[in-house]
Amino acid sequence: MTDQPVNPLRDPADRRLPRIAGPCGMVLFGVTGDLSRKKVMPAIYDLANRGLLPPGFSLVGFARRDWADEDFAQIVHDAVREHSRTEFREEVWNQLAEGFRFVQGDFDDDVAFDQLRRTIEELDQARGTRGNHAFYLAIPPTFFGAVAAQLKEHGLAEPNPGQWRRVVVEKPFGHDLASARELNDILGQVFDSGSIFRIDHYLGKETVQNILAMRFANNLFEPVWNSNYVDHVQITMAEDVGIGGRAGYYDGVGAARDVIQNHLLQLMALVAMEEPTAFDAESLRVEKLKVLSSITLPKRLDLSTARGQYAAGWAGGQQVIGFCEEDGIAKDSATETYAAVTLNVETRRWGGVPFYLRTGKRLGRRVTEVAIVFKKAPHQPFSATATEELGQNAIVIRVQPDEGMTIRFGSKVPGTAMEIRDVNMDFAYGGSFTEASPEAYERLILDVLLGDPPLFPRHEEVELSWKILDPILAHWAAKGRPEPYASGGWGPAGADKMLARDGRAWRRP
Structure with missing residues (x-):
C-alpha cells in the first residue's frame, strides 16, 4: 500500500488522530486590523470547524472601540463568513462564540488590563481554559513593549505551575539589527524564549515545508544539491498588486525589509541547510543558524544589488498609477x-554558488518560487544546432500559487533529426493529494496552542x-x-544587469 503524506494537522505518532489543542484561550490585540479580520479570526474558526480546538476555547478581543461582547462576536462572524476556508456551520459557530469576550482600552490603560485579567479568570472557570492563554500581538512593533509591560505588571504573563502563557508577534521584527535586539530584549524580559512565537506565515505553507521533505526524504536530489552541480539559485516573491491601503505601513519600510529580511532569507536557509538530526525546533534552528552565519555579501554592492519603484503602467489589463x-x-x-x-x-557545499533573491510589487504576475538552476553537462556529444534550444536543468519549487514542483530537463524532439529541447515534468499538490492543504495561519496558530515551535x-x-x-x-x-520600472513588467533594468554581469538571466515565472 502506498504511504500517504503526513497531514500537518494530525498527530505524527498516529496519522489517523488529529492534533487537538488542550484547554486554552487566546487574547487578540489589534482586532480591528486586516490581519485579524482576514487571517487570524477565519483561521480560528476553521480550526474549530475541523474539530482541532477544545470545546471551551475562548477568544478575547482587546481594542479601543466601545463594543460589547456581542459587537465583537459580530465582527468575528463577518470576518469568518467572508474569509474562512471551510463551510459555515451554525453549531460550530454557536459553540465557539460562547467563548468570545471583549475588553475596551488603550495599551497604557491599567484599568483595562485589570479587566482583562478578570476576564481571563472568569473564562478559566466558565470555559475550562485552565489558565492557558496565548497573547496574539497583531499590532505594530512600536506597541510591543507597552503591551508586554502591562501583561507583566498585571500578572498575565507568568503562569501558575502546570499552566502556560505564550506571546505571538508578527513581522516586522524590528527595522534594523539594533531595533530587533531591542524588541527581543523587551519580550525576553516578560516571556521566556520558548514562549515567544514569531510568526512568519511563509514557514506555515505546505510547499515551504516540502523543501525539507523533498531534500531529505529522497535519495534523488541530495547528491546533486551542491556546488559541483548547481550553477545558481533564484528565489522570487513577485506580487502583481501595488501597496493598496498599506501606505502607512509600507512607506519607509520597503520591499527588502518587508520580504527579504524574513520570508526570502528563511527560504534560502531551508534550501541551503544541512540535514538536521531530527525534525524538531532545536535541530532545525541549529542548521538554519549555520547557513545564516555563513552568508556573505559581494564586495561591490552597487553591482550585486538592485532596487526599484513602480511607476505608472498597465497591470492586469488596467492602467495603474x-x-x-x-x-x-x-x-x-x-x-x-x-x-x-x-x-x-x-x-563547502555552496562555495561559488550565488543565491539571487528578488521581490517586488506591480510585477507581471503573482508568484513565489525557488529555482535551483544546474550547470550544463561538461560534455555533450551533439552538434551545436542540435542543442540550440536546450537550456539549463532546473528544479523549481512553486510556493504560490499552483503549489508544486517542476523539473526541467532536455529531451529529444520527435523526428528523424537529433534535436534536443527543454521539457517540464510537473508535480502539483492539487492533482496528487485529495486532501486540501491547511491555510498557513491554521497550522501556525495550532502550533502555538500546542507549544510546537519548529x-x-x-x-x-x-x-x-x-x-x-x-x-x-x-x-x-x-x-x-x-x-x-513600469507596472506590469518584471522590475528595473538594473536587476537584469545584475545577473547579466555574471552571464545569467532571471527566470520568467
Whole structure:
C-alpha cells in the first residue's frame, strides 16, 4: 500500500488522530486590523470547524472601540463568513462564540488590563481554559513593549505551575539589527524564549515545508544539491498588486525589509541547510543558524544589488498609477517596491554558488518560487544546432500559487533529426493529494496552542538576518532614489544587469 503524506494537522505518532489543542484561550490585540479580520479570526474558526480546538476555547478581543461582547462576536462572524476556508456551520459557530469576550482600552490603560485579567479568570472557570492563554500581538512593533509591560505588571504573563502563557508577534521584527535586539530584549524580559512565537506565515505553507521533505526524504536530489552541480539559485516573491491601503505601513519600510529580511532569507536557509538530526525546533534552528552565519555579501554592492519603484503602467489589463501617486505616499519617497540582492554561502557545499533573491510589487504576475538552476553537462556529444534550444536543468519549487514542483530537463524532439529541447515534468499538490492543504495561519496558530515551535524563527535567526540586510540598506540610503520600472513588467533594468554581469538571466515565472 502506498504511504500517504503526513497531514500537518494530525498527530505524527498516529496519522489517523488529529492534533487537538488542550484547554486554552487566546487574547487578540489589534482586532480591528486586516490581519485579524482576514487571517487570524477565519483561521480560528476553521480550526474549530475541523474539530482541532477544545470545546471551551475562548477568544478575547482587546481594542479601543466601545463594543460589547456581542459587537465583537459580530465582527468575528463577518470576518469568518467572508474569509474562512471551510463551510459555515451554525453549531460550530454557536459553540465557539460562547467563548468570545471583549475588553475596551488603550495599551497604557491599567484599568483595562485589570479587566482583562478578570476576564481571563472568569473564562478559566466558565470555559475550562485552565489558565492557558496565548497573547496574539497583531499590532505594530512600536506597541510591543507597552503591551508586554502591562501583561507583566498585571500578572498575565507568568503562569501558575502546570499552566502556560505564550506571546505571538508578527513581522516586522524590528527595522534594523539594533531595533530587533531591542524588541527581543523587551519580550525576553516578560516571556521566556520558548514562549515567544514569531510568526512568519511563509514557514506555515505546505510547499515551504516540502523543501525539507523533498531534500531529505529522497535519495534523488541530495547528491546533486551542491556546488559541483548547481550553477545558481533564484528565489522570487513577485506580487502583481501595488501597496493598496498599506501606505502607512509600507512607506519607509520597503520591499527588502518587508520580504527579504524574513520570508526570502528563511527560504534560502531551508534550501541551503544541512540535514538536521531530527525534525524538531532545536535541530532545525541549529542548521538554519549555520547557513545564516555563513552568508556573505559581494564586495561591490552597487553591482550585486538592485532596487526599484513602480511607476505608472498597465497591470492586469488596467492602467495603474505609480507608487508616488498612491494615497499617503510622498511625491519624493525613496522607498523601494522592488529589491534584488546577490548573496553567497561560504560553506563547502555552496562555495561559488550565488543565491539571487528578488521581490517586488506591480510585477507581471503573482508568484513565489525557488529555482535551483544546474550547470550544463561538461560534455555533450551533439552538434551545436542540435542543442540550440536546450537550456539549463532546473528544479523549481512553486510556493504560490499552483503549489508544486517542476523539473526541467532536455529531451529529444520527435523526428528523424537529433534535436534536443527543454521539457517540464510537473508535480502539483492539487492533482496528487485529495486532501486540501491547511491555510498557513491554521497550522501556525495550532502550533502555538500546542507549544510546537519548529516553524517559528528564533531571535538569533532574526538578528542574523538583519546583519545581512543592514549593509545593503545603508548602501541604498546613500544612493538617492530607487530606479523606476513600469507596472506590469518584471522590475528595473538594473536587476537584469545584475545577473547579466555574471552571464545569467532571471527566470520568467
